[in-house]
Structure formats: C-alpha cells, structure tokens
Amino acid sequence: MFKRRLTPSAFILIGALGCAPAVLSPADPENARAVDALGPEDPQVPKGPLHRPGQPCLLCHGADRDAPIFSVAGTIYRDNTSAVPLSDAEILLIDSAARRFTAHANCVGNFYVRPGEFEPVWPFWVAIRQGANDTTMASPVHREGSCATCHFEPAGPDTAGRVYLTSDDLIVPMIPTRACRPDEGRR
Numbered sequence: 001m002f003k004r005r006l007t008p009s010a011f012i013l014i015g016a017l018g019c020a021p022a023v024l025s026p027a028d029p030e031n032a033r034a035v036d037a038l039g040p041e042d043p044q045v046p047k048g049p050l051h052r053p054g055q056p057c058l059l060c061h062g063a064d065r066d067a068p069i070f071s072v073a074g075t076i077y078r079d080n081t082s083a084v085p086l087s088d089a090e091i092l093l094i095d096s097a098a099r100r101f102t103a104h105a106n107c108v109g110n111f112y113v114r115p116g117e118f119e120p121v122w123p124f125w126v127a128i129r130q131g132a133n134d135t136t137m138a139s140p141v142h143r144e145g146s147c148a149t150c151h152f153e154p155a156g157p158d159t160a161g162r163v164y165l166t167s168d169d170l171i172v173p174m175i176p177t178r179a180c181r182p183d184e185g186r187r
Contacts (some may be wrong), residue, residue, distance in 0.1 A: 050185045053085060053108045054153075054162065055058050056146035060134025061112070071119045073112035074130055076105050077164040079172045080155075085109030086165050087178050089130040095120035107180035120145075128165055130175065135165055 057073035101118035106137030123140035
C-alpha cells in the first residue's frame, strides 16, 4: 500500500486540461471515426491486455460495445521523455465517495478496471506507485475513464502528455523494466 495517506483533499486541484469529452454512443458516427482513427491492430499483438498501449481504451471498451467494458483504463509510462512502459505499477483510484481501488499495470504499462471491480463516483483522483517512487495527478478526473483521451503526445496546450511516473533524470535509470511473459497477453 502507499506510504503516504492519499485522500481527495491531498490532491492539488488545478482544473481540467480542456480535453474534449469522449463519452460517445457506440452507434455515434463520431465514435466510429475515432475508433477508425486508431488505425489497425498490431498483427504481432493479439487483442487482449497487451494491445494498443497509449490509446483511449474506452472507445472500444465502453458501454454497449463488443469488447469487455472498463470503467477506467490507460497506459502508464516510466518517464515524460520516452515511450518506455511502466510495468508492475500500482494505480490508486480514490473517488468522491472516498472509496479506493488499486489497479496494476502489466508489462506494456496497461491497466484496466472493470465496473464490477470499481465504478468511481465522479470526480476521482489518481496516484501511481512503483517501488519507492510515486506521483499523484494534479487534477481530478471529471468525465472520462480513458487516460489517453486527455493524456497523449505531444504535450501542449490541450494535454500534459502521456501519464508517467517521474521526470527526475536521477530516478529514471533506477526504475526497473521487464519483458512480457508468454502467458501475460491472455485475458
């Protein structure tokens, strides 16, 4: 568990990033265009927990879609300057009802939460930890369970960039990485 006591009041509230809401109906042509814009699947990665890192998961994993439904999902990276995934991290979600849930990132940095496990009361707050390193998101999540809807590259006026653990150049080399196990890609 996290050493620090993380409660909603402990987070700095700086407001939303101004990203476009992505709560789209599955029959909505805008949703179909957004899914098409993701491009094809990587033929080397079967559909499952390892596919499409860094993409907005709930476009396909939202209500009334063919894929399993997630309430929150995303990809975590080791640092702010590379695309190295952060494996084996804990993602702590704290909702407005002060309920907590901890998700775990896999070898490509992906994590997901099914509604039966945790369905947050909005807004909710997020913290990431791997080993002795942790960080908290500066603002609460107000409207979208896909991290990549608001967090994408390149960082700029509409996004803080990817979700990452640290930007400290002294810590980055000490953060372990690992290859995926052969059985890790199964659902």
